[in-house]
Structure formats: structure tokens, C-alpha cells
Amino acid sequence: MANIQQIAQEAGVSVATVSRVLNNATSVTQKTRLKVKRAINELNYEPSMLGRNLRKSESRLILVLLPSISNPFYNEIINGIQNSSIANNYNILLCETDSKPERENIYFNMVKNKLADGVISMDPTVNMQKLNELAKNHPVILCSEYEEGGTIPYVTIDSELAAYQAVKHLIRLGNEKIALISSDEKFLYARLRRAGYERALKEFQLPIRDEWIYHTKELEFQNGVQAMRMLLQLEEKPTAVFAVSDTLAIGALKALKAESELPNPIAVVGFDNISFSNMTYPTLTTISQPMYKMGYLAVDMLMNSMKDEKVESIVLDHELIIRDSTMW
Amino acid sequence: MANIQQIAQEAGVSVATVSRVLNNATSVTQKTRLKVKRAINELNYEPSMLGRNLRKSESRLILVLLPSISNPFYNEIINGIQNSSIANNYNILLCETDSKPERENIYFNMVKNKLADGVISMDPTVNMQKLNELAKNHPVILCSEYEEGGTIPYVTIDSELAAYQAVKHLIRLGNEKIALISSDEKFLYARLRRAGYERALKEFQLPIRDEWIYHTKELEFQNGVQAMRMLLQLEEKPTAVFAVSDTLAIGALKALKAESELPNPIAVVGFDNISFSNMTYPTLTTISQPMYKMGYLAVDMLMNSMKDEKVESIVLDHELIIRDSTMW
DNA sequence: CAATATATTGTAATCGATTACAAAGTAAAA
DNA sequence: TTTTACTTTGTAATCGATTACAATATATTG
Numbered sequence: 001m002a003n004i005q006q007i008a009q010e011a012g013v014s015v016a017t018v019s020r021v022l023n024n025a026t027s028v029t030q031k032t033r034l035k036v037k038r039a040i041n042e043l044n045y046e047p048s049m050l051g052r053n054l055r056k057s058e059s060r061l062i063l064v065l066l067p068s069i070s071n072p073f074y075n076e077i078i079n080g081i082q083n084s085s086i087a088n089n090y091n092i093l094l095c096e097t098d099s100k101p102e103r104e105n106i107y108f109n110m111v112k113n114k115l116a117d118g119v120i121s122m123d124p125t126v127n128m129q130k131l132n133e134l135a136k137n138h139p140v141i142l143c144s145e146y147e148e149g150g151t152i153p154y155v156t157i158d159s160e161l162a163a164y165q166a167v168k169h170l171i172r173l174g175n176e177k178i179a180l181i182s183s184d185e186k187f188l189y190a191r192l193r194r195a196g197y198e199r200a201l202k203e204f205q206l207p208i209r210d211e212w213i214y215h216t217k218e219l220e221f222q223n224g225v226q227a228m229r230m231l232l233q234l235e236e237k238p239t240a241v242f243a244v245s246d247t248l249a250i251g252a253l254k255a256l257k258a259e260s261e262l263p264n265p266i267a268v269v270g271f272d273n274i275s276f277s278n279m280t281y282p283t284l285t286t287i288s289q290p291m292y293k294m295g296y297l298a299v300d301m302l303m304n305s306m307k308d309e310k311v312e313s314i315v316l317d318h319e320l321i322i323r324d325s326t327m328w
Numbered sequence: 329m330a331n332i333q334q335i336a337q338e339a340g341v342s343v344a345t346v347s348r349v350l351n352n353a354t355s356v357t358q359k360t361r362l363k364v365k366r367a368i369n370e371l372n373y374e375p376s377m378l379g380r381n382l383r384k385s386e387s388r389l390i391l392v393l394l395p396s397i398s399n400p401f402y403n404e405i406i407n408g409i410q411n412s413s414i415a416n417n418y419n420i421l422l423c424e425t426d427s428k429p430e431r432e433n434i435y436f437n438m439v440k441n442k443l444a445d446g447v448i449s450m451d452p453t454v455n456m457q458k459l460n461e462l463a464k465n466h467p468v469i470l471c472s473e474y475e476e477g478g479t480i481p482y483v484t485i486d487s488e489l490a491a492y493q494a495v496k497h498l499i500r501l502g503n504e505k506i507a508l509i510s511s512d513e514k515f516l517y518a519r520l521r522r523a524g525y526e527r528a529l530k531e532f533q534l535p536i537r538d539e540w541i542y543h544t545k546e547l548e549f550q551n552g553v554q555a556m557r558m559l560l561q562l563e564e565k566p567t568a569v570f571a572v573s574d575t576l577a578i579g580a581l582k583a584l585k586a587e588s589e590l591p592n593p594i595a596v597v598g599f600d601n602i603s604f605s606n607m608t609y610p611t612l613t614t615i616s617q618p619m620y621k622m623g624y625l626a627v628d629m630l631m632n633s634m635k636d637e638k639v640e641s642i643v644l645d646h647e648l649i650i651r652d653s654t655m656w
Numbered sequence: 657c658a659a660t661a662t663a664t665t666g667t668a669a670t671c672g673a674t675t676a677c678a679a680a681g682t683a684a685a686a
Numbered sequence: 687t688t689t690t691a692c693t694t695t696g697t698a699a700t701c702g703a704t705t706a707c708a709a710t711a712t713a714t715t716g
Binding site: 331332333343344346347348350351375376377378379380381382383384 | 701702703704705
């Protein structure tokens with residue numbers, strides 16, 4: 001593969017001139033510009049980004065941290081990030097941490113090593129201390145999951161309010177025994193959604209019972225199935241369930257279908273509005289997050305952060321999508 | 329951020345020695361090694377990959393091309409690719425082409441520009457001509473979708489045989505009117521799966537009727553819903569359906585549930601065994617591809633290709649997973 | 657101890673671009 | 687035709703590492 005020297009030689013000009021042509025600098029005559037372009041075509045030349053990046057000390061790559069790509073919740077956010085990045089002439093590196101510190105370290109090092117220019121983290125399992133450390137010297141934005149009272153800018157929704165509204169919806173439908181399927185409360189979103197759940201129950205003077213609150217280890221479908229099975233084994237069964245994610249809710253629905261001898265249907269509300277939530281039977285009532293927008297904005301914020309502008313955190317609006325799982 | 333010069337100065341040695349310590353070269357005394365390490369810690373130094381990559385003319389990045397991350401089919405493959413890459417000290421760049429040539433060009437240029445060392449393409453919509461061109465100078469492996477009679481090594485399954493077996497299963501259950509929900513036949517997998525479908529029907533002297541073959545534009549759930557609706561409007565309705573992807577099959581199931589006045593249930597078989605396929609109602613009978621393995625092997629093949637070894641294409645085994653959608 | 661072999665360290669070129677500054681060329685003004 | 691102002695081009699330093707080769711230090715041998 002040819003390099004800039006060879007082009008310069010072929011075109012009979014200096015490397016500086018070739019570089020100017022490559023970067024559309026103004027001060028190059030039409031005539032020399034043509035000579036250079038001809039040489040470029042002749043030798044099938046593509047400028048090396050390695051050289052350019054080293055000189056400019058940038059990689060135009062954004063790291064996107066997420067625990068696992070298999071959670072469909074991230075799909076639309078990633079779409080937003082992707083489109084926004086490309087519009088800004090950046091590319092993204094999707095980084096599955098699998099919630100493993102070793103993996104996380106690899107990616108943090110990439111940033112320190114200048115292999116990436118900034119980070120958007122959607123990973124609730126991220127090591128916040130290390131991330132804060134990184135954020136001192138590098139642009140970092142949190143997307144969806146964030147740190148309360150932290151210094152890293154974030155874009156998210158009001159999880160507490162959303163949960164409150166979801167549960168209130170169940171109450172309005174006449175449910176008094178409402179269970180919660182949540183994940184690990186080390187995650188902020190889980191704590192917030194639980195808080196919303198409790199606020200709604202308290203407001204209507206309904207009991208908050210420990211055995212109606214189930215914590216799963218992960219967010220896979222199977223965890224939802226498992227959780228629902230446990231709830232169905234209780235002596236006093238709930239009549240409705242609020243799950244902190246669609247994946248859990250869908251698992252719960254599955255477990256309910258398997259249980260043929262239920263006197264009354266149990267209502268289920270999920271969270272995220274993943275595309276599959278409209279394909280289940282019954283279709284799932286859920287909270288819709290503006291995922292695409294969230295991703296898009298996260299990149300905007302990162303770009304501003306790179307320009308050393310002050311970046312304000314953003315809280316976006318959500319929406320309750322009412323489907324069959326609360327009206328069968 | 330400190331650079332290698334400063335470390336050399338701080339430690340009172342030459343840059344070469346620092347580099348040797350960084351790369352665990354043998355010929356460094358314990359004493360100087362310590363001096364250097366102390367300086368590294370002192371100045372909080374992280375070597376710049378930009379410099380290293382330029383010098384070594386490699387980026388240790390693999391591009392993974394796929395049309396869209398929202399298709400859950402790719403999840404497990406990506407997992408395999410990811411794990412295998414990390415084991416080989418590479419990172420992957422997930423590249424959604426959205427089936428747009430502009431996007432594709434961006435990524436191809438990254439390879440030409442030395443920003444990535446190789447490509448694994450899972451994108452059926454890829455421009456094969458350009459990819460072949462790229463493959464002349466850079467390592468490329470095809471994963472899942474491939475080119476018949478092409479020169480780029482691939483890892484895949486026998487789609488024709490799998491489809492044949494899926495349809496044969498439907499025939500054995502007594503179905504004689506079997507529909508096909510396929511995608512665009514510009515994709516090889518679609519042509520192969522249709523061929524398998526037709527082979528099974530012919531073998532049992534069953535009719536191949538054009539109105540029972542529906543082609544969707546995309547692979548989203550909604551396309552499956554749409555396809556099934558059309559099939560249900562036919563005068564002579566099929567009693568079973570084979571869909572070339574789980575997403576389409578799941579959409580079809582959804583459309584079937586919506587239709588309450590069916591005299592007999594319609595059996596459905598999908599393809600891919602995505603994780604959702606076990607969460608639908610009824611659960612989906614499908615063909616399971618060894619997705620993780622496929623991804624893992626693709627990286628192995630790429631590594632060999634980078635070492636300029638000859639790489640043989642691989643056809644892996646599949647499996648028919650029988651669930652409720654063919655026995656209700 | 658001197659001569660030689662070996663282990664350790666340093667010097668400087670190199671990867672491929674960008675860019676400040678200098679030099680040469682061209683156009684405009686005197 | 688000079689002189690001046692402005693454009694265009696070239697020279698060489700630079701980004702931050704690796705590494706061939708040279709130089710020096712240390713160990714081994716006779």
C-alpha cells in the first residue's frame with residue numbers, strides 16, 4: 001500500500017502539498033491539485049489513519065460500555081448513538097463488559113492509551129470509582145444508568161416517577177396486591193423503581209409486603225420466569241406484577257401461561273418497551289423510554305464535553321404504553 | 329499524559345530500555361527494570377497505542393459487519409466473536425451497515441486505512457464485489473451468510489438441509505399444505521432455505537403453490553405478522569408454515585393468535601433458535617444454529633488468515649428443536 | 657591480567673501522517 | 687521595471703512508540 005511519500009514523488013510535489021489536497025486545504029492550485037489526485041488514483045492510495053491519528057492525537061472512536069448486547073433494551077439506544085456518532089464523524093466501539101472488571105479494564109485502558117476519544121457508559125455494573133477517575137482526564141457521559149450526586153453528566157429518565165405511574169395504573173385497575181420483580185438493588189434504577197413502586201402503594205394505603213418483592217440476579221427471560229414461579233407459590237398471591245424490565249416481565253408472562261389453574265388473570269407491567277414486548281401473548285403493558293433520543297443526545301453531550309464546554313445532565317420524558325397484559 | 333521520553337528521563341535510561349520493559353523483553357537487569365517501573369508508576373504512565381500501532385502497522389481491531397444489531401440472531405454469534413477476539417488480544421468493532429452502501433464504505437475504508445486489521449462479515453446485504461476487492465489485500469471471513477463459489481472463506485451451516493428437515497418434520501405431522509415465509513431471494517440463505525422447502529415437498533409429492541410462498545422485505549417481527557395475515561386471507565389456507573427466521577415466525581404466531589376463528593391450529597417452524605423463541609406462546613419449533621461456535625470459529629479463521637495460512641471453509645451442524653408451535 | 661564472549665544499554669532510524677515556518681512564485685502597485 | 691503584497695509550495699520537526707545496530711559493561715576463559 002502506497003504512502004504519502006510515494007504520492008508526493010509520483011505527483012512531483014512535496015508531502016505537505018499532498019497532505020493539503022487530502023485535507024481540502026484552500027491554498028493549492030487547481031493544477032497541482034489535479035496532479036496529486038491523479039497520483040492518488042494511479043497508486044490506489046488511501047491515507048493511513050494510524051499516522052494521522054498519531055499526529056493529531058485522536059482516534060475518532062467512541063467507546064460504548066454495556067453489560068451485554070443480548071439485552072434488547074440497548075438496541076435502540078445504540079442506534080441513536082450510532083447515527084449521532086456518524087453524523088459527527090466518529091465511530092463507536094461497542095464494548096460488552098459482561099460485568100467483568102477485567103473486561104472493563106481493557107476498555108478503560110483503550111481510552112487512556114488514546115485508542116478512543118471518549119466513553120458513553122450504559123453499564124449499571126460499571127466500577128463508578130474507576131469511571132470517575134477516568135472522567136478527570138477524558139470525556140465521559142452516562143446514559144440511562146447514572147450516579148446520584150455524581151459529577152459525570154448523564155441523560156436518563158425519571159425512573160421513580162415512571163414506576164410510580166406504572167403501579168398507579170395497576171391500582172386504578174383495582175389491584176391491591178401488587179408484586180415487584182426487581183433486579184439487584186446495587187443498581188440505581190432498581191432502587192428508584194422500587195421507590196416509585198412503594199410511593200404508589202403508600203399513597204393508596206396498600207400493603208408493602210416483603211414476600212411480594214422478588215430480586216433476580218440477572219435480567220434474562222429465565223429470571224422472570226423463575227421470579228413469577230416463586231410468587232405463584234405464595235399462600236397469598238399477588239393479583240398484579242410490576243417488573244423493572246421487559247425481559248423480566250416477559251418471563252413472568254411465560255410463567256403465568258404455564259400455570260393453567262389461575263382463578264383470575266394476573267396483570268403485568270414491564271419497563272423499556274423493547275420491540276418484542278408487542279409480540280408476546282398477551283402483549284405487554286410497559287413504560288416506553290425515548291431510547292433512540294437518549295442515545296443521540298448522549299453523543300451530543302460527549303461532543304460538547306470534548307470541546308471542553310460545560311455539559312448539563314438531561315432527564316427525558318417517558319410514557320406508559322397500555323397493552324393487553326393489564327386488561328385480560 | 330506522560331510519554332516514553334519522560335519515563336526514560338525520569339528513570340535515567342534510554343527510551344529503548346523503557347520500551348523493553350514495556351514489552352517484557354528479556355535483556356533488562358532487574359535493577360533497571362525496577363527503576364523504569366518506578367518511573368512508570370510515578371508519572372502514571374500509559375503507553376500510547378497510537379504510537380505503537382503506527383510503528384507496528386496494526387490496530388488489533390476486527391471489524392464485524394452486520395446489517396442491524398436489533399436482529400437477535402446475531403447476539404450469540406457476537407458473543408462468540410467477542411470472546412475469541414479477546415482471547416487473541418484483539419478487540420472488535422461492531423459495524424451496523426443498516427444495509428446502506430455509505431455506511432459500508434466507511435467501514436471498508438477503516439480497513440484500508442489500517443484502522444482495523446481484518447473483517448468478519450455477517451451481512452447478507454454486503455456488496456460482494458467490493459468485499460472481494462478488499463479481501464485481496466486484507467483478511468476477510470464470512471460468517472453465516474456466504475458466497476457460493478466465492479473465494480472468501482466462510483463458516484456456516486447447511487441451510488438447504490436444515491430447511492428440508494424442518495419441512496419434513498411438518499409433513500410427518502400430517503401437514504400437506506405448507507407455506508413458506510421467506511425474505512428477499514437476493515440473499516443466499518433465502519434461496520437455499522427455499523430449495524430445502526421445495527425438496528421436501530417434492531419428495532412427498534406435495535404441491536408447491538406460489539401463493540403459499542410469501543416474501544418479506546425485512547426480518548422484523550412486523551413483517552412476519554404481515555405475511556401471516558396475507559396467508560390467512562387465502563381461499564385455500566395452509567395448515568403449516570415454515571419461516572426462514574425466528575423473527576418472522578414469531579410475528580406469524582402473533583398474527584395467528586389474533587385470528588380467533590381458526591378451525592385447526594396452524595403449525596409454525598422458525599429458524600435460528602433466538603432466545604425469544606422459547607418465550608412465545610406457543611413456544612417455537614425451530615432450527616438451532618451453533619451460533620456461539622460459529623462466531624468463535626470465524627475469529628480463529630481470521631487469525632489464521634492474518635498469519636497468511638490457508639483457511640478452509642467450515643460447515644457446522646444444526647439441530648431441529650421441537651417445541652409447542654408444531655404440536656398444539 | 658588480558659583477551660574474548662556475552663549481557664545490557666543507548667543511538668538513531670523508522671512507521672505515515674500534519675503543520676509551523678521558510679522559500680519561491682505570481683500578481684498588483686508604484 | 688522595481689517593489690511590495692499575497693499565493694502557493696517545500697523543508698523539516700513532530701506525534702510516541704519499536705527495533706536494528708552500535709556501544710558499553712560484565713562475565714568467562716586461558
